[in-house]
Amino acid sequence: MTDPTALTSLSSALADIVARTAPSVVSVHSHRSYATGFAWKPGLIVTADETLADEGEVGIGLADGGRATATIAGRDHTTDIALLRVDAAIAPVRLTATVPPLGALSVVVATNRDTPSAALGMVSASGKSWRSLRGGDIDARIELDVRLRESQQGGLALDSTGEAYGMVVLGPRRVLVIPTATIERVATQLETRGRIARGYLGLGLQPVRLEDGIGVMVMYVDTAGPSAAAGIRQGDVIVAVNDQKLSGVRALAGTLGPSSVGAVVDVAALRGGEPVGFKVTVGERPEA
Structure with a gap:
C-alpha cells in the first residue's frame, strides 16, 4: 500500500522547489511568439534564441505581474542562446555545473504565455558534449522525458535538490537542455561582444x-x-x-x-x- 505521507512530502518538496525558482523566471514576448527566460545576472536575461523574432520590441512579463521592455544584447543561433538587457529588478538564478545522471527526476520551471508553469520529468539521456545541427558546441548531452510547450522554451531545468543546471529547448522530437557550462561560456561572450566569434x-x-x-x-x-x-x-x-x-x-x-x-x-x-x-x-x- 502506498504511503500517503511519502507522497505528500514529495509533493511539498517539488512545490517548494518551484516557488523558490519562480521569481527568477520571466515570460518573453517577441513579435507573435511567447517564450520563457530567466535572470542570469542583474539586468540580463537568458532565453532561447529560436523563439525571438529577427527584429522588433521584446516584451518581458515579470513574476510579480509587472511588464518591462528588453533589448537584445546578443544572440547565438548555433547554441540557441540569446541574451536580453532589461531595466528591472529580477533576482538572478544560481546555476550549477552539475550534469544530472540518467534516470534522475527533473523539474522544469517556465511560463506559458505570461502564466507561471511547471512540469516534472526524467532525464532520458545524459552524455558527453556534442555539436548542434547549426554547428554550436554543447558541453553535455541532456534530454528530458517531459512534455514542453513552445512558450516554455527558455525555462529552467532543475535537479531534485532545486539547483538549476540548464535551459530547456525543443529539439527534433525531444526536449533538450542547454547545460550551464554552455550558457556561461556563450552568455559571457554575448555580454561583452554582442556576438560569438566564428x-x-x-x-x-x-x-x-x-x-x-x-x-x-x-x-x-x-x-x-x-x-x-x-x-x-x-x-x-x-x-x-x-x-x-x-x-x-x-x-x-x-x-x-x-x-x-x-x-x-x-x-x-x-x-x-x-x-x-x-x-x-x-x-x-x-x-x-
Whole structure:
C-alpha cells in the first residue's frame, strides 16, 4: 500500500522547489511568439534564441505581474542562446555545473504565455558534449522525458535538490537542455561582444567524391577573405586540413569554432588533379 505521507512530502518538496525558482523566471514576448527566460545576472536575461523574432520590441512579463521592455544584447543561433538587457529588478538564478545522471527526476520551471508553469520529468539521456545541427558546441548531452510547450522554451531545468543546471529547448522530437557550462561560456561572450566569434575561410564549398575518399570543391572564393589571400582558387578540391582527411563540408565547418580565429591551418588540395598546399590564417566570420 502506498504511503500517503511519502507522497505528500514529495509533493511539498517539488512545490517548494518551484516557488523558490519562480521569481527568477520571466515570460518573453517577441513579435507573435511567447517564450520563457530567466535572470542570469542583474539586468540580463537568458532565453532561447529560436523563439525571438529577427527584429522588433521584446516584451518581458515579470513574476510579480509587472511588464518591462528588453533589448537584445546578443544572440547565438548555433547554441540557441540569446541574451536580453532589461531595466528591472529580477533576482538572478544560481546555476550549477552539475550534469544530472540518467534516470534522475527533473523539474522544469517556465511560463506559458505570461502564466507561471511547471512540469516534472526524467532525464532520458545524459552524455558527453556534442555539436548542434547549426554547428554550436554543447558541453553535455541532456534530454528530458517531459512534455514542453513552445512558450516554455527558455525555462529552467532543475535537479531534485532545486539547483538549476540548464535551459530547456525543443529539439527534433525531444526536449533538450542547454547545460550551464554552455550558457556561461556563450552568455559571457554575448555580454561583452554582442556576438560569438566564428572562424571564417571565405569559401563556398560543395562535397565531391574522390577515388580515395571525399573532398570539398571550392565553388566560391571571397576575394577579401583569408583563403583568397593564401592563394586558394575556385575549382580547387580541398582534401585535408592539418593532415586530417575531410568527410564533407560539415566536417570542415566543424573546425571553425571560436578558438580557430587567428590560427594558421595547413590546407591540402588538388588543382587540376595535382596536389597543392596552402597556409591559411583563419579569419573571423563577418556579421550577417
